[in-house]
Amino acid sequence: MQKPNTTPYYNLSLKLIVAIAVVTLLAIMGGTMIGIRYQEKALLFSGLLFVCLTAFLCILIIKWVNRPLSKLLEGIRGIGKEDYEKGVWAHQNDEMGHLVKAIDEIAEEIGESRTKLKRQRIEYQNLFEEVPCIITVQDRDYKLISYNREFAEKFDPKPGDYCYYAYKGRHEKCVVCPVEKTFEDGRSHTSEETGFGKDGALTHWIVRTTPVKNDKGEIIAAMEMNIDITQVKQLEEELRRSEKKYYEIFNNIPNPVFVLDVEDLTILDCNESAKSVCGFDRNETLQKSFLELFQREERELYGTKLRTAALINNAKQINKTGENLYVNIRISPSEYHDQKVLLVTTSDITKLLEAEQQLIQASKMATLGEMATGVAHELNQPLSVIKTASSFFMKKVMKKEKIEDNIIMELSKEMDSHVDRATKIITHMRQFGRKSDMTSERVRVNEVLQKAFEIFSQQLKLREIEIEWQTEDSPLEIMADNIQLEQVFINLLINARDAIEEHAKVNPDSDMNKKIILKTASAEDRIIIEVCDTGIGMSEAVREKIFEPFFTTKGVGKGTGLGLSITYGIVQNHDGTIKAVSREREGTCFILTFPAAGAQ
Structure with a gap:
């Protein structure tokens, strides 16, 4: 803190006092010389003394009150301008000095708090910009108030854009809008949305909205956070196509294929060929024990073989009408919906x-x-x-x-x-x-x-x-x-x-x-x-x-x-x-x- 120079004030005060004293002395001497009576001299002296004391008091007020107050006001104005380094200086060790010291401490605390707040604001701004998801803030008209870098890079918005235009190229609000729901009930809402990025590629994302309120608790905006799930959707689509392809292959295998529970040999799934060989519809077959396709007296034997063997030749089964048929059975352990199963393929060798x-x-x-x-x-x-x-x-x-x-x-x-x-x-x-x-x-x-x-x-x-x-x-x-x-x-x-x-x-x-x-x-x-x-x-x-x-x-x-x-x-x-x-x-x-x- 810079210490103010007070020497000129001391010199000026002394000069004024000396000048008043000289004037008073000259006045007394002049009165004597012109023969002023004693009472008049006393009155003149008293008036001059009063003037000197008043001048002296004014000097003291200027020195000890007015000027420190000016400095104090100057320091407070600096604090108001967020200049916390300069501070307020006072050399008195009296009430004014204590006041100035207290104000200095308050200024220092305010400065530290403002510095911390500024640092936090920068951190939060960086988080807002660098978070690996899309964040936008919208007003009640669905205009974009603020958005982070991720959103800008993906959708290339323009100032004053509406969210539905920036996201989807629409010219009116979406029929089902989570932001609208948030404005209506003040709660968070989630939805899955689809739009086009600035490169024209189809984009999918999960939306989560939350209200932004003012000091009065009034909703003034809505924050929308989006997580890009395009790759997940692409993988889901690939998985769906793959499942469809393999299910079609599964159903078009000319030999019956059964998926059996490894514990009790219950049929969990089967292909369409099972009906052509066994005569049972798929719905009739599901949850039926595979052992029911064998003669009653042979079920225990085949139950043991199914759990231990990889191949069973010339097995005799019975179809829906009770007729005998002969099959070769191949068994391999597998997994089905995270469950251990036996994949059983049968080949009808009756005609052979x-x-x-x-x-x-x-x-x-x-x-x-x-x-x-x-x-x-x-x-x-x-x-x-x-x-x-x-x-x-x-x-x-x-x-x-x-x-x-x-x-x-x-x-x-x-x-x-x-x-x-x-x-x-x-x-x-x-x-x-x-x-x-x-x-x-x-x-x-x-x-x-x-x-x-x-x-x-x-x-x-x-x-x-x-x-x-x-x-x-x-x-x-x-x-x-x-x-x-x-x-x-x-x-x-x-x-x-x-x-x-x-x-x-x-x-x-x-x-x-x-x-x-x-x-x-x-x-x-x-x-x-x-x-x-x-x-x-x-x-x-x-x-x-x-x-x-x-x-x-x-x-x-x-x-x-x-x-x-x-x-x-x-x-x-x-x-x-x-x-x-x-x-x-x-x-x-x-x-x-x-x-x-x-x-x-």
Whole structure:
């Protein structure tokens, strides 16, 4: 604070006092000299003294009151002009000094407060300008009073613009206006709006309004804050299109697709193909248990498989009319509306299985045709025995010769056993050739392999082909169709027989070992069957094609090319595998594996 210079005031006061004293003295002396009486002198002296005292008091007032007041007023005017640095100076340590000091302190506090307010105002203005959303202030006529930089950059408003023109290019107020509602009820309102930015691009935003009031609580304006949601809207539109696309794909998948609750297997959703296969409308299917599509006695089994397996082949279901249909089921875990589900796809293979059954039946007939010679050999032996015994009896009767009882009994037993053998062969052939639906039951591999061999035992003996059995003693059981499994073994035995004969034909002078080796074994939860031969073998190129339909290395009229193809299909339908290991002129080994009955 600047200290005022008071020296001129002191000098002036002294000069005035001295001048008054001199004048008074001269007046007294002059009076003496002119002979003024004593009373007049006293009166003159008193008047002069009064004048001096009055002048002195005036000087004091000017010095101690008027001038400090002038300084005080000057300082107050400075405060009024927001000049808080200059302040008010006073050197007196009296009431005036205390007053000036108090005013100085007040000025300092006001200055600090105004500085703080100014700083806050700048901060708030910066916030208003820099906030990452659009802010406008509008009057009751919807004219823009103020707006931030974000709004200016996006919409390029002009002075005096109305909000509806600046935002949307409209020439009248919006039909539904949140600002209007705020003016009406004094509350905040929210809405979603659409307009065009200064680049002409469609813009979406969320609007939030709030009233602006004066000191009397009257609404004088409305503040509108907008958050740009254009990108969100674009993403929503992309998501909507994506959902529509995938839902159309979902509904147009030709196979039924089900979305199942992972806990209770309830159907949460399904596509339109479910109706064409199962017969149920979508509304009938939803909230129905997927297990209701299976036979009641099989639901528990399929419930376990659906939760643990990824593929279920040849599953039997029932449609709305109660008819059976066969499907392959694929299961994969997924998520649906933030819920863990199973995505189940079924493929209707009913017609395919019917065609396969027809093909298998045709193959069985072809196999029976190929087996005709062998069957003839098999039946020839018991018929020969019966013929010999009957001829013996006829001769004895014609000659009226007595036949010993023991001979009659022995020949009768022999005839009876060979009749049983012939009956067994014929019954076996009838069962093998009979058309029947595929069934799955526990079968013992060794027993089925033995039955298949019995058909060929006599003809193999005639061809001097040895059978070597390397079967495991324990009962090896798998879940299979008994007749189809036997057909697999018969096809492999026919191939082994023909390969050995082909090898013998190519090398007639060689002393080859004609042998078929039949092996069975178990390994953990799998059953392994091997049918090996010492036949002609095959090249790698042939081996890669042997399971293809209609592929054969036999001459015309000696094979259909369907035997191994059907064998492969039957093995696959029983969740098994089959492969061939072969080298030319060294023989072939077919290796089959099936799941053990207890492991399925």
